[in-house]
Structure formats: C-alpha cells, structure tokens
Amino acid sequence: MTHKTNLLGVFLLFATCLATPHEACAEAIPVVLDRVESGWQLTRGGEPYFIQGAGGKGPKAQLAASGANTFRTWGVGDDLQEQLDEAQELGLTVVVGHWLGHERHGFDYGDSAAVQEQFDRVKKDVLQYKDHPAVLLWGIGNEMEGFAGGDNPAIWDHVQSLAAMIKELDPHHPTMTVTADIGGARVKSVHELCPDIDIMGINSYGGLPSIPRRYRELGGTKPILITEFGPRGVWEIEKTSFGAPPELTSTQKAQVYVDAYTAGCLDVPELCLGGFAFTWGFKMEATSTWFGMFLPNGDKLASVDAMTEVWSGSPPANLCPEIRNFALKGPDVVQPGDQVEVQLDIVDPEGAPVQVNWEIRNEATTYITGGDAQAVPLALDEVIQESSTTGAVLKMPGGGVYRLYLIASDGDGGGATASVPIKVDGEPDPAPIRLPLALYQDGHPQPWAPSGWMGGISSISLDLDSKVNPRSGETCIEVVY
Numbered sequence: 001m002t003h004k005t006n007l008l009g010v011f012l013l014f015a016t017c018l019a020t021p022h023e024a025c026a027e028a029i030p031v032v033l034d035r036v037e038s039g040w041q042l043t044r045g046g047e048p049y050f051i052q053g054a055g056g057k058g059p060k061a062q063l064a065a066s067g068a069n070t071f072r073t074w075g076v077g078d079d080l081q082e083q084l085d086e087a088q089e090l091g092l093t094v095v096v097g098h099w100l101g102h103e104r105h106g107f108d109y110g111d112s113a114a115v116q117e118q119f120d121r122v123k124k125d126v127l128q129y130k131d132h133p134a135v136l137l138w139g140i141g142n143e144m145e146g147f148a149g150g151d152n153p154a155i156w157d158h159v160q161s162l163a164a165m166i167k168e169l170d171p172h173h174p175t176m177t178v179t180a181d182i183g184g185a186r187v188k189s190v191h192e193l194c195p196d197i198d199i200m201g202i203n204s205y206g207g208l209p210s211i212p213r214r215y216r217e218l219g220g221t222k223p224i225l226i227t228e229f230g231p232r233g234v235w236e237i238e239k240t241s242f243g244a245p246p247e248l249t250s251t252q253k254a255q256v257y258v259d260a261y262t263a264g265c266l267d268v269p270e271l272c273l274g275g276f277a278f279t280w281g282f283k284m285e286a287t288s289t290w291f292g293m294f295l296p297n298g299d300k301l302a303s304v305d306a307m308t309e310v311w312s313g314s315p316p317a318n319l320c321p322e323i324r325n326f327a328l329k330g331p332d333v334v335q336p337g338d339q340v341e342v343q344l345d346i347v348d349p350e351g352a353p354v355q356v357n358w359e360i361r362n363e364a365t366t367y368i369t370g371g372d373a374q375a376v377p378l379a380l381d382e383v384i385q386e387s388s389t390t391g392a393v394l395k396m397p398g399g400g401v402y403r404l405y406l407i408a409s410d411g412d413g414g415g416a417t418a419s420v421p422i423k424v425d426g427e428p429d430p431a432p433i434r435l436p437l438a439l440y441q442d443g444h445p446q447p448w449a450p451s452g453w454m455g456g457i458s459s460i461s462l463d464l465d466s467k468v469n470p471r472s473g474e475t476c477i478e479v480v481y
Contacts, residue, residue: 026131028172033198033223039270040223042174044093044136051136051225051274052311053095056281058294063280064090066304067312072227072276074142075099076125078461084134093136095176095227095276096129098122098162100141100155104370109154122162123169130170137173138166139201139227143180147370151185156193163196174198178227181207187218199273201225206232208264212271226265226275230293230303231256234286234367240332244401244421245367247287249323251416254302258310266310277307284376286367287403288445289417295407297443299415319349320414326406329391333423339385340394340422342404352410358387359434360394363401363421373449377403380431396422398429442473 029045042049053070054063060083063071071087072095073080080096087094101107101118108114122140129135140162145155163175177194178201179186190200200222204211208229215224231253234245248256257277265272282292293303302320309315325345334340348354361377380402386393394404401423408416438444459481466478 027133028131028135028170029133030172031136031174033174040273042223042273049093049136050269051095051276053274054277054280054293054307055228056279056283056293058279058281059298060086060090060092062300062304064092066308066316067310068307069093069311070095070136070274070276071280072139073097074139076129080125080129081132084129084132087134088132092134094134095136095139095225096125097139097142097178098125100144100158100162102144102370103146103152103155109152109158115158118158119162119165123165126166126169130173135173137199138170138175140166140175140177140197142178142227143203143370145179145186145189147180149184150179151189153189153193156189159190160194160196163194167196176201176225176227178203182211182215182218182220187215187220191219191222197222199223199225201227203228203278204264205230205260206236208260211264212268215271223273224271225273226261228278229257229261229264229275230278230291234290240421240423242333242401242421242423244363244403244423245286246421247290247419249326249416249418250289250301250303250320251323254306257303258306261307261310277303282445284364284374284445284449285369285371286364286374287405287419288361288376289405289407289419295415295417296445297415299409299413301415301417305414318410318412318414321346321348321354321408321410321416323406323408323416323418326418326420328420328422332421333425334396336396336398336424336426336429338396338424340396341391342394342406342420343391344389344406344418346389346408346416348410348414350410352412354389354416355409355411356387356389357407357409358384358392359405359407360384360402360431361405363403375449376445376447378437378447379434381434383431394422396424397431399424399426400428400430440477442475 032043034041051070052068055072070093074097084094140159159177166175175197176199177197181204190197202224231248239245265275279291280293282294282296285291293301305316305319323346327343329341329343346354359379360383361379383394384392385395403419403421406418461480463478465475467475468478470476
C-alpha cells in the first residue's frame with residue numbers, strides 16, 4: 001500500500017509540474033552574502049560568485065559566449081519569465097530589478113496610495129519569481145533618488161520597507177538598491193535608513209575609478225556592485241565652443257570600459273562584488289552611438305571585444321575594425337555651403353575589407369535625458385558629397401548644429417563607430433530628409449520614441465519587437481486591443 005501511495009504522489013507531482021512548471025516545481029538556488037576575513041563574499045549554491053555582467057536587450061547567447069555570467073533588468077516586464085528561462089538555459093543569472101517611480105516623472109513619495117500600490121506590485125513580483133533558479137538577487141529601484149542630493153527620507157523609508165518585505169518573503173536572495181553615483185546623501189541614506197539593503201548598487205561612468213576611495217571616505221561599509229559603467233557621460237566632459245559633446249570612437253571607448261572597470265571594481269574584490277557594462281544593445285542617448293555596445297543591425301562594437309577578454313581571459317577570434325584616426329580637417333564652425341572634410345584611418349585586425357557608411361543628422365536637442373527614451377534624429381540627404389574608407393567630403397546646409405556619423409563593418413558581425421558635431425552659422429535652411437523614411441525597420445534605429453500611454457489602457461498591449469507575422473523582416477510592432 002505504501003508503494004502504491006508513493007507512486008500516486010510521484011504521478012500527482014509530475015502532473016502538477018506539467019500544469020504549472022515554473023511556480024510549482026522551480027527551486028531557488030541559495031545566494032548568500034558573507035563578511036569574510038578578506039572582505040565581502042557572494043556565494044551561489046555554496047560556490048563563490050563574482051558578477052561579470054551587462055545590462056541591456058542585446059543577445060544573451062552572445063553575452064554567455066563572451067564569458068559573462070549575469071545580466072540585470074531595470075524592472076519586471078511581461079517578458080521576465082522568458083528572460084529568466086533563457087538565462088537558465090544559457091547558464092546565466094539575473095539581477096531582477098523592481099522599478100520605483102521617479103519624482104521627476106511625477107511620482108509622489110508623499111502619496112500613501114501610490115506608495116502602497118508600488119509596494120504591492122513589488123510584493124507580487126517577488127512572490128511570482130523568487131523560486132526561479134536563475135534569480136541572483138533583487139534590485140530595488142534605479143536612480144529613484146534623482147540627480148540632486150538624494151536626501152529625501154521618504155524615498156529611503158520606502159526602499160527599506162520593500163527590502164524588509166523581500167527578506168521576509170525570500171531568504172535566499174540578497175537585496176540591493178541602485179543610485180546615480182554616490183554624491184550627496186546617498187551613501188549615508190542607504191546605510192542609516194535602509195538596514196535591510198545588503199548591497200549598494202552604483203551607476204558610475206567617469207567617476208568609476210574613484211568610487212572605492214570616495215565610497216569609503218563617505219563611510220560606506222556595505223559591499224558595492226557597479227550596476228552601470230561605460231564611457232564618460234555627456235554630463236562629465238567638456239563641450240565644444242557651441243555646447244556639443246565630443247564623442248570617443250568605439251575603439252577608444254573599449255579601453256575606457258576596461259580601465260574604469262579595473263580601477264573601480266576588479267582592483268577592490270574585498271569591496272566590489274562585480275559589475276554590469278552598459279549597454280548590452282543599442283541606445284539613443286545624446287548621440288545614437290554614445291553608450292551602445294552593439295549597432296542596431298546586431299554588429300558588436302569594440303567594447304564587446306574588450307569585455308570578452310576581461311570576462312573570459314581571451315579576446316574573441318574575430319575582432320572589430322580599429323579606428324586609428326578620425327578627425328575634421330579644419331574648423332568645426334563653418335558657414336552654409338562650406339566644404340568640410342573628414343579624415344578616416346580604419347583597419348580590420350584580421351585583414352578583412354571594411355565597409356563604411358556615412359550619415360549626417362541634426363544634432364539632438366537634449367543631451368542629458370536621465371536615461372529616458374529619446375528619438376534618433378533623422379538622416380539628411382544631399383550633404384555628403386563624397387565618402388570612402390579614408391574619409392568624407394560634405395557641403396554644409398543652412399544654419400544649425402549637425403553630427404556626422406561613421407558606421408563601419410567587417411562583414412562578419414564586427415562594427416565600429418565615430419561621430420563629430422559641426423556647427424553651421426547663419427540662417428536655417430534645412431537639408432532634405434533622406435528617403436525612404438521607415439518608421440519601423442529591422443536593424444535600424446527608430447526615428448521616434450514612445451512617449452507613454454494616455455487614458456484607459458487596461459485593454460491595450462504593445463510589443464515593439466513582435467515576431468507574429470511581420471510583413472517584412474523578422475519583427476514588427478504589434479498592438480493588441
């Protein structure tokens with residue numbers, strides 16, 4: 001009788017797994033944060049775990065192949081289950097972010113109803129995903145303290161209440177909150193007002209090399225995780241005489257990733273638990289190439305090669321084209337109708353022929369967006385008169401600020417980018433837009449940014465990367481009502 005009962009139990013368990021595999025049968029892998037003699041140690045399943053990661057929507061299979069072990073999300077979307085499952089299949093883990101409202105977006109931490117709704121949402125998401133084996137830890141908010149002093153106690157009280165709730169529901173995964181660098185009252189607030197936050201996540205770019213020193217000087221004792229790093233932000237550099245940010249080439253940026261990450265994280269393993277390169281994908285922010293580690297068509301840039309060597313110990317077999325020189329030949333402020341020359345020296349490390357594409361676009365009207373969505377300015381026609389792998393010749397249109405982009409490819413998945421801003425004095429006389437203009441096209445940036453929802457939206461869903469019956473290409477925009 002006992003034997004029959006056990007068989008029945010196995011059958012019922014198997015049936016339950018088939019019906020609800022993720023909720024009923026998933027088993028969390030315990031992640032523990034310990035204070036050891038040498039500093040802080042993160043373990044997963046009993047084994048030391050140093051986070052080698054990136055954040056962004058780029059290909060996760062390529063992330064795993066590059067030697068990384070983790071990626072992060074900024075919030076919980078409808079695709080989180082799919083992301084966790086993919087991570088598990090690839091041997092990756094996920095730092096699951098819970099997006100918290102920003103005051104600059106209108107969220108009021110003095111509104112008890114809004115705060116409770118946010119609390120309930122996070123609780124629901126933790127309960128739903130806490131047992132997935134790919135979950136590594138929880139990220140509570142991302143720069144929700146804003147870009148000023150970061151000293152609103154109402155925000156930190158809410159972060160603490162969420163951390164305490166998560167610890168009660170899930171003892172297997174540490175908690176983290178993420179701030180915009182560590183200036184103002186950020187370190188003090190996290191340490192004094194958030195005792196249930198285990199890890200201080202820090203988004204830092206130009207300031208990353210000095211993070212360990214500054215953090216300790218501010219009294220920081222919790223372990224840190226570098227949750228975003230990359231080239232210096234536009235807010236950290238000197239501008240041209242007309243206020244435009246000069247941009248490094250993709251070749252130059254690759255070394256910045258390595259140097260900053262080494263100084264700000266790898267050199268202090270007793271304090272830093274790892275980091276996330278930004279952004280594993282394409283993103284328009286100030287320029288269309290500033291932070292992206294990939295091009296819209298999927299080609300990787302040199303920052304991927306650089307981080308692959310950091311993560312795996314070896315460079316990839318196929319390296320991206322190397323830009324040895326990219327420069328204006330003459331001033332960056334000219335008159336309408338003037339001829340402008342740009343010099344280029346680019347080679348492929350494996351000797352492959354390099355293909356180049358030159359584009360000129362109106363300059364972005366806003367450089368500092370706080371990470372918010374930004375439309376890619378439209379490409380212009382009749383400006384580029386000559387172009388090749390050694391440079392380009394332009395005949396400048398009417399007054400305004402423009403940016404010339406170089407996009408290169410080795411034909412085997414490797415790319416390179418460079419850009420330069422140019423100001424034209426005089427009356428505006430816009431150049432024609434390059435046609436045809438695609439509102440949505442695979443492998444190309446969108447010339448618009450979704451601005452948000454209006455009215456009753458409970459019956460509407462939007463997928464910007466749907467693969468359901470696209471008319472052309474692999475994806476399309478799907479709206480369901």
